[in-house]
Amino acid sequence: MIRILVTGVLPTKAQHRLEEAGLKVVVRGADDLVEESNFIQAIKYVNIYVSGGNEKTTKAVLESANDLKLISFLGVECESYIDVSTASKRGIKVCNTPGANAVSVAEFTIALMLGAQRHIPQTVASYINEDRSDCAPYPTTHIIHGKTIGLVGFGRIAQHVAKICHNGFGAQIQYWTHSGAKDTAKKFDAKYVELPQLLETSDIISIHVPGASNLVLDNTLLQHLKPGALLVNTCPSRIIDPKALLKSLDKDKDLKVAFDNFYSKEEEKNDPDITKLRSFIPARLQVTPHVAWRTFEADDATHAMAFDSITDFLEGRAPRHAVN
Numbered sequence: 233m234i235r236i237l238v239t240g241v242l243p244t245k246a247q248h249r250l251e252e253a254g255l256k257v258v259v260r261g262a263d264d265l266v267e268e269s270n271f272i273q274a275i276k277y278v279n280i281y282v283s284g285g286n287e288k289t290t291k292a293v294l295e296s297a298n299d300l301k302l303i304s305f306l307g308v309e310c311e312s313y314i315d316v317s318t319a320s321k322r323g324i325k326v327c328n329t330p331g332a333n334a335v336s337v338a339e340f341t342i343a344l345m346l347g348a349q350r351h352i353p354q355t356v357a358s359y360i361n362e363d364r365s366d367c368a369p370y371p372t373t374h375i376i377h378g379k380t381i382g383l384v385g386f387g388r389i390a391q392h393v394a395k396i397c398h399n400g401f402g403a404q405i406q407y408w409t410h411s412g413a414k415d416t417a418k419k420f421d422a423k424y425v426e427l428p429q430l431l432e433t434s435d436i437i438s439i440h441v442p443g444a445s446n447l448v449l450d451n452t453l454l455q456h457l458k459p460g461a462l463l464v465n466t467c468p469s470r471i472i473d474p475k476a477l478l479k480s481l482d483k484d485k486d487l488k489v490a491f492d493n494f495y496s497k498e499e500e501k502n503d504p505d506i507t508k509l510r511s512f513i514p515a516r517l518q519v520t521p522h523v524a525w526r527t528f529e530a531d532d533a534t535h536a537m538a539f540d541s542i543t544d545f546l547e548g549r550a551p552r553h554a555v556n
Contacts, residue, residue, distance in 0.1 A: 234546070235299075237275055239265060240284025240306065246535035253546065255280070262286050272296045280545070282306065282538055289314040300324055302545045304538040307333075307525075309443040310555060320556040325545065327553045329537040331388045333530035337466055338392030340524035341438055344464050344490040349374055349436070353514040376401040382434025383407040384427065384447075386414050389466075390440035394420040406430055410445070431456035438464040439471060451476035460486035466524045469495045474505040481512055493522035 236255045240262045250257050265271040265287040275281060275297045283289060284306040294315060303314060305328045310316065319326050347353055350373045358370065381397045383390045386407045397403040398420045405422035413424035431437060431453060441447050450473045457480060465472055469491060481487055500506040513519055541551040
């Protein structure tokens with residue numbers, strides 16, 4: 233019988249599909265295999281591995297997995313968790329699930345925009361903890377309608393954001409990508425501009441670049457921010473240089489920022505500027521843990537795409553969404 237190891241959360245519907253396909257399913261928690269020695273033991277006799285936990289599939293892990301033929305990563309940036317080069321050398325196919333969480337992340341991006349633009353977190357905190365009066369002097373805020381939205385990157389998530397902002401809020405859309413203008417932008421009346429111009433002319437900037445991107449919004453770029461802008465980031469926090477962000481917040485008292493996935497504790501330990509940034513929460517810095525993707529619908533879509541790749545493999549076809 234073919235053995236499959238799944239890490240993280242496996243929805244009941246997805247588990248039934250795997251078992252109905254005749255697979256022996258072993259499920260381990262998101263952090264169960266973070267310790268490499270535990271991972272090596274667990275994967276030793278596995279044929280298919282679905283990566284949805286926090287463990288890293290290192291060279292040592294792969295070299296111990298003599299029966300492993302397929303890895304299906306629940307997400308896109310599999311290179312951050314899997315040594316794809318070693319997998320390729322050992323004849324192990326690696327697949328990912330591109331676009332499965334795009335709508336979820338896009339909708340959360342809009343939530344961050346609204347939360348920061350309308351000062352929702354601090355207003356709720358003030359109402360609960362202090363005044364509780366409908367007549368209290370809560371801040372007067374801004375709407376999104378008619379504003380210029382600047383998208384840094386224009387992949388699946390950014391295009392969903394463009395659609396919502398253009399069709400739902402009547403916003404003007406402009407964007408920048410490493411690869412230049414995109415034909416798909418026409419349906420949103422989106423205009424391609426260079427990055428400095430985008431930062432100078434956008435009321436709201438939302439970042440949507442791949443995790444493997446070498447883009448860093450440093451002081452050279454952030455000095456172009458339009459006064460009073462809102463900067464939203466659902467990508468890895470390292471894309472925004474903390475020292476440059478701190479300088480921008482000190483300089484522009486109306487600048488607002490929203491993060492999904494703030495800098496890690498380890499990064500903060502080595503960078504005092506990150507600690508200083510915390511002083512702006514929640515008045516001008518809105519922070520959530522990395523939850524933009526976390527919806528039942530995204531889970532279902534991700535596991536369905538992973539199952540498609542597994543089915544292809546079992547039936548002798550080239551797996552869909554292979555990265556190697």
